[in-house]
Amino acid sequence: MLLPLLKISVNHTHVHPLSKVHYHLSFKLNITRTGCGSTKLCVSSATTCNLTGNSSCFFSSVQVKNQTLSIELSGTTTGYVALGLSKQGSTIVFVCGNNNDSLSTNFFFETATIMGTTLLPVNVSAVYNITGVVSETPSLVQCIFNTSTSLNITSLRSSGIFYSITLMNGTTNGKQLGAANILYDSGVPVNLQSGSTSIVSLWAHGKGRELADMMERRKVDILCVQETRWKGSKARSIGAGFNLQEWR
Numbered sequence: 001m002l003l004p005l006l007k008i009s010v011n012h013t014h015v016h017p018l019s020k021v022h023y024h025l026s027f028k029l030n031i032t033r034t035g036c037g038s039t040k041l042c043v044s045s046a047t048t049c050n051l052t053g054n055s056s057c058f059f060s061s062v063q064v065k066n067q068t069l070s071i072e073l074s075g076t077t078t079g080y081v082a083l084g085l086s087k088q089g090s091t092i093v094f095v096c097g098n099n100n101d102s103l104s105t106n107f108f109f110e111t112a113t114i115m116g117t118t119l120l121p122v123n124v125s126a127v128y129n130i131t132g133v134v135s136e137t138p139s140l141v142q143c144i145f146n147t148s149t150s151l152n153i154t155s156l157r158s159s160g161i162f163y164s165i166t167l168m169n170g171t172t173n174g175k176q177l178g179a180a181n182i183l184y185d186s187g188v189p190v191n192l193q194s195g196s197t198s199i200v201s202l203w204a205h206g207k208g209r210e211l212a213d214m215m216e217r218r219k220v221d222i223l224c225v226q227e228t229r230w231k232g233s234k235a236r237s238i239g240a241g242f243n244l245q246e247w248r
Contacts, residue, residue: 029133029142031059031072039063040070041192043083043167045183053140058183060167064193067149069161077169078139079178084114084166085151087189091166092124092151096143098134099174107132108174109143117179119170124151149192162189 031051036042040063049057051074058075060083073096075081080097095110109132111124126148133142149161165186171178 029072029074029131029144031061031074031142031144035063036061041190043165043184045167053135058167058169060165062165062192064149064161069147069149069192070144071147072142072144074140074142075169076140079141079169079171080110081141082112082119082168082170082180084168085163086166087151087163092122093119093166093168093180094127094145094147095119095177096132096141097172097174097177098139098141099172106174107134107141107143109145110177112177114180117181119177119180126151160191161193162191164189 033042033049033051040061042061043059045058046055048055049059051057051059053076056076058077058081059072060074060081061072062083063070071083071094073081073083073094075096078098080095082093082095084091084093086092091114093112093114095108095112097108097110099106099108109127109130110119111122111127112119113122114120124147128146130145131143134140135142165184166182167184168180168182170180
């Protein structure tokens, strides 16, 4: 299913008109793993995620500064990469993508919620300082932006900033968002204030030794194990999130 995007275009940058954001276009973003596991929480689709775009991978980091979330997104895609933050049944999705139309290759930013795999545009007023870039060779989408730690979702915890995290990608032609493909779902609330937390999504098949090594060396605090099971010609993904901090 494809969903029309409501957007405006200024200086080749597309944003949702209700988002009330400030933005600019950059030719290069300095998104790295520096600080992962110490000053910022990082999520990646693979342990060997190359952020230069030389390998297929998706990456996001979240750093809490006072009451602000500083978020980085990077993905090797001709479509979009997105980060979802969920609490109490409410989900806000931040989408950074490539309009990928026949005339040009331009960056756009969108805020949405999700129903099933369908992304529905919503207004998130507290999003600002958006920087985005689209690289054609290789096809790499990257963005950095800030938002509020509350996101208008009331916290049930007295301390910490807890959200479940979902990393997604999908197709787009700049006018429509395709269905969201879930790359990682924490399955459990994660304290975004804990910069010491590191998260990785791994395919279960053939990854048993890698999982065991990472758990033994405590390189990650949360693992997402995903397995694809086939029944006839249909595939079904089964995933689970494990909070290793609770086991230690």
